[in-house]
Amino acid sequence: MIIIIICIYSLARFHYHSATLFRHDKHKQGSKVNKFNLNIITLSILFTPVFASPVKTEQVNIEKIEVKGTYIDGYGAHEVSGASRLDLSIIEIPQSVSVITSAQMQDYQLTDINSALDSATGVNVERIETDRTYYTARGFDITNFQIDGVGLPLTSGNNHADEDTAIYERIEVIRGANGLMTGVGNPSATINFIRKRGKAKQAVSIATTLGSWGKKRLEADIATPLTEDIDARFVLVKQKGDTYLDRYQQDKSIAYAFVGGNLTENTYLSLSHSYIDNDAKGNNWGANPLFYTDGSATDFDVSTNTSADWSNWQVVKNNTVVELSHYFDNNWSLRATYSHKTTDEDTELFYVYGTPDKATGLGLLGYASEYDLDDKHDLFDAYISGDFELFGREHNLVAGVNYARMSYDDSSLYDYTTGYGFPVMPALENWDGNTPKPTFNDGLRGSDVVNKQKAAYFTARFQVQDNLHLITGGRYNDWQVEGESYEVVQDASDKEFIPYLGAVYQFTPEIVAYTSYTETFLSQTELDINDKVLDPITGKSKEVGVKGEFFDGLLIGSVAYFDVEQTNVAKVDPATASLPLDMQRYVGADGIGSHGFELELAGQVYDNLQVSMGFTDFDISGDEIVRDYTPSTLIKLAATYDVPALPGFSMGMNMRWQDDISRKQGIVGEGFANAGEEIVTRQNAYAVVNLMASYQVNESISLAFNANNVTDEKYINSLYWAQGYYGAPANYSVTLNWSL
Numbered sequence: 001m002i003i004i005i006i007c008i009y010s011l012a013r014f015h016y017h018s019a020t021l022f023r024h025d026k027h028k029q030g031s032k033v034n035k036f037n038l039n040i041i042t043l044s045i046l047f048t049p050v051f052a053s054p055v056k057t058e059q060v061n062i063e064k065i066e067v068k069g070t071y072i073d074g075y076g077a078h079e080v081s082g083a084s085r086l087d088l089s090i091i092e093i094p095q096s097v098s099v100i101t102s103a104q105m106q107d108y109q110l111t112d113i114n115s116a117l118d119s120a121t122g123v124n125v126e127r128i129e130t131d132r133t134y135y136t137a138r139g140f141d142i143t144n145f146q147i148d149g150v151g152l153p154l155t156s157g158n159n160h161a162d163e164d165t166a167i168y169e170r171i172e173v174i175r176g177a178n179g180l181m182t183g184v185g186n187p188s189a190t191i192n193f194i195r196k197r198g199k200a201k202q203a204v205s206i207a208t209t210l211g212s213w214g215k216k217r218l219e220a221d222i223a224t225p226l227t228e229d230i231d232a233r234f235v236l237v238k239q240k241g242d243t244y245l246d247r248y249q250q251d252k253s254i255a256y257a258f259v260g261g262n263l264t265e266n267t268y269l270s271l272s273h274s275y276i277d278n279d280a281k282g283n284n285w286g287a288n289p290l291f292y293t294d295g296s297a298t299d300f301d302v303s304t305n306t307s308a309d310w311s312n313w314q315v316v317k318n319n320t321v322v323e324l325s326h327y328f329d330n331n332w333s334l335r336a337t338y339s340h341k342t343t344d345e346d347t348e349l350f351y352v353y354g355t356p357d358k359a360t361g362l363g364l365l366g367y368a369s370e371y372d373l374d375d376k377h378d379l380f381d382a383y384i385s386g387d388f389e390l391f392g393r394e395h396n397l398v399a400g401v402n403y404a405r406m407s408y409d410d411s412s413l414y415d416y417t418t419g420y421g422f423p424v425m426p427a428l429e430n431w432d433g434n435t436p437k438p439t440f441n442d443g444l445r446g447s448d449v450v451n452k453q454k455a456a457y458f459t460a461r462f463q464v465q466d467n468l469h470l471i472t473g474g475r476y477n478d479w480q481v482e483g484e485s486y487e488v489v490q491d492a493s494d495k496e497f498i499p500y501l502g503a504v505y506q507f508t509p510e511i512v513a514y515t516s517y518t519e520t521f522l523s524q525t526e527l528d529i530n531d532k533v534l535d536p537i538t539g540k541s542k543e544v545g546v547k548g549e550f551f552d553g554l555l556i557g558s559v560a561y562f563d564v565e566q567t568n569v570a571k572v573d574p575a576t577a578s579l580p581l582d583m584q585r586y587v588g589a590d591g592i593g594s595h596g597f598e599l600e601l602a603g604q605v606y607d608n609l610q611v612s613m614g615f616t617d618f619d620i621s622g623d624e625i626v627r628d629y630t631p632s633t634l635i636k637l638a639a640t641y642d643v644p645a646l647p648g649f650s651m652g653m654n655m656r657w658q659d660d661i662s663r664k665q666g667i668v669g670e671g672f673a674n675a676g677e678e679i680v681t682r683q684n685a686y687a688v689v690n691l692m693a694s695y696q697v698n699e700s701i702s703l704a705f706n707a708n709n710v711t712d713e714k715y716i717n718s719l720y721w722a723q724g725y726y727g728a729p730a731n732y733s734v735t736l737n738w739s740l
Contacts, residue, residue, distance in 0.1 A: 075104050075612040075638065076556050076603025077170060085149065085383060085398045086461055086471075091547040094471060094502030094514035096122070096175040096560045096598055104612060105165055107640050107692055108654045109209070109706045109733060111217070111239075113163045113171070113193075118656055118688075119636055120173045121600045121614025123189065127717035127727075130248055130283045131313045134158045134720055137175055138564050139594035139620040139630055140188035140539070144178065147193050147319065150337050150381050160345060161278035161315035166219055166237045167256040168193045175598070176562060177520045177541035185520050187539030187564045195272065195321075198231025198260050199223040204740040211733030215241035230261035244728050245305040247282030247433045266327040276317040283313045285349035285369075287723040288428065290716070292358035295668040295679040300428060302714060302726040308350035308368070309433035316344045332386030338379070345373035345410075348440070352425060361427025368421045370440035373410040379403070383457075396461040398473075404453040411446035415439050449483030449490050459500070471502040471516075479523055492523040494536045515544040526570040526586040534588055538567050545598075555603035562598070562618075566591030592622045596632075608642035610652075624664075629719040631658035640692070648696035657687040663719040681724075686715045688727065704735040 077090065077099035090097050098121045100110070110116040114133055117123045123142070126134040134157065135142040143157050165171070172194065177187035202224045209217040217239040225231045237254035253276075260270030284307045288300055319341040326334045351367040383400025415421030415438030423435050459473035474497055481492045502516035521536040528534055545560030569591030576584045596618020605611050614636040620627040640652030665679040689711055694704035709730050716724040 075610040086396050091512050091549050094504050094516035098173040100171040116165050122175050122616040126720040128721045131161050131280050132158050137189040139592050140186040142188045144185045144190040150339055150379050164254050167235050169196045170194050177518045177539050187520050187541040196233050198233050207737040209733050209735040212731035213242040233258040246303050247307055249281045251279040253277045268325045270323045272321045274319045278315045280313045282307045286351045287725040290681045291679050293355050294672045302729050306352040308435050310437045311350050313347040318342050334384050336382040341377040343375040347371045364425035366423040366425050368438045370413040375408040378405045393463045399458040402455040406451040409448050413440040414443040416442040445486055447485035452480045454478040467506040469504045473500045492525050494523050496521045511548045513546050517542050524570050529585045534570050537569050540565050557601045560598045563595040565593040594618050594620045610640045612638040628662045631661050633659040651693045654690040659685045661719050683716045686713050702737045706733045
């Protein structure tokens, strides 16, 4: 399918007839274009100049928009804030960047970050449980999640609960190592959530959604000026409903408030707070067994859920952010941000393990636990940015400091005494979740860990020639970890300088070629043969590509080749492999490596047609397990068309496709004809296709219909773990929106 898409696009060259340029003001940007003709010609679209250079003065305004708020109409975005903090357009950044815009999230009801990131080029969403998710890119876990460019790696490398997108204007994905803005983590990607902010004029939107399995959602978004110099934004969400999984219910509440104002003509201060309460019942912990004792694959009903009827997982997140921005008269600016984020989790969980007999379904056991988590993040970031002259040319500079403190305490309790903590399970086909609730008083275990990071960073963009820019910089990180997690000491301390180097060559005002190199690092706690802590894992990311802007920036395209590797990953020293675990020692070795290609298009390709398309193809080396469970080819495609013959009517399709994945699960035991045969779980290539249709009844009222997985594809969500559960079958929703 992707070959057909690429060929059609490659043979198409669009001729511009007339367009209305982007209209910018202090708070919003919109787009409107008139007509294009589509002619079948040559492969030259990505490499042929067709328009004049964008007006430079408009980019100066965009810096103010970034601080005050942005509205992007359509699927093509122009600026990102999480890559370098320089005032650059996407094609000027020497890295792969994707943006999931508010229009795309609204069209396809991408109301949680999992469904939103399903649409992001190169990102794989690993749904291992209902309320715990991992994310990967280029073969590595994504752990860096930021809000408005500020954040720390996820505590455990995964996200808990169903986090809503209602408070975000857009989601930026910077693929590869992002050494300048994070430094710590994997060379995979950084996800940057850009929050909604105030607007110059009052705007009110209220949407109500009814969907399959009793889903009910009410969302209110209110932007209003409070005075001439102060504006505010309020978002409220309430969502409840059952799901396609037996016993699994969701109940989430979101409240968000943003207030910002001008202290002086050049100084802007904002205060915001978000509250997210996700209360899940009947959630699974672990998932379904994927094979029987004879090695054959299980094939349960899509609704099969291993949870007990008393299982629950409540996650409450609070985040307070204070921002101060000041513009100096010499075209320099200062921005400072303080963020305080807390996460409180209370759970009662039921896990199912073992291998069932194919004839009877018996052989499984239950395992119950109570898990509680208290997580706190305090982050401060401040930087200055501006222009300076050197050797007769104008250059750009950003310099900043960052301090972060993250602490988490968690605990696990079990029931070893009543007999309810480890019950014998019936066949999953007959499991209704009915098992006595244990008394969680035994075997207290847990963690008490504190992470601290102090960092200083700089980025300089030098105009070496009229059409050649060099971006160089670095980040010095001082990272400390203290504490203990489940009887394992976490103490580590590292100081690293992380370099960044990139170059952008402008062939025409619309076409550029780029290359970049950057690094990340991860602390380790393993000891070497001399009982010294191993040096950090280093992630190295190299990338080269071509980017282009077409139709006055309405369409952005890019092609990239990347080569990523990790070095000094802890592996058991062969000389100590036979010793007990607490006596084993480690050596640094090469870790995962990956290389491949990405192709992306986003924006308006034809009058009334918005498209977002991503194609990723890569190979993984160094870890056979990761290589097998990671799809090596991903295709993401979203297209929405406003039908001219029916004013106000739009329709579209959102599709993701991945190739086959697998996981080796051991060998068949004695007593079977195929004893000793390797057990391999396989998930064949599949596509999930979603459709939408919407109608603008009048200026204030619109009605939208969404159909997800319309082919009713049955597939295992992930083989990241040895267990798995199925994705949602065909489902539907209708949304009524009133706006003012």
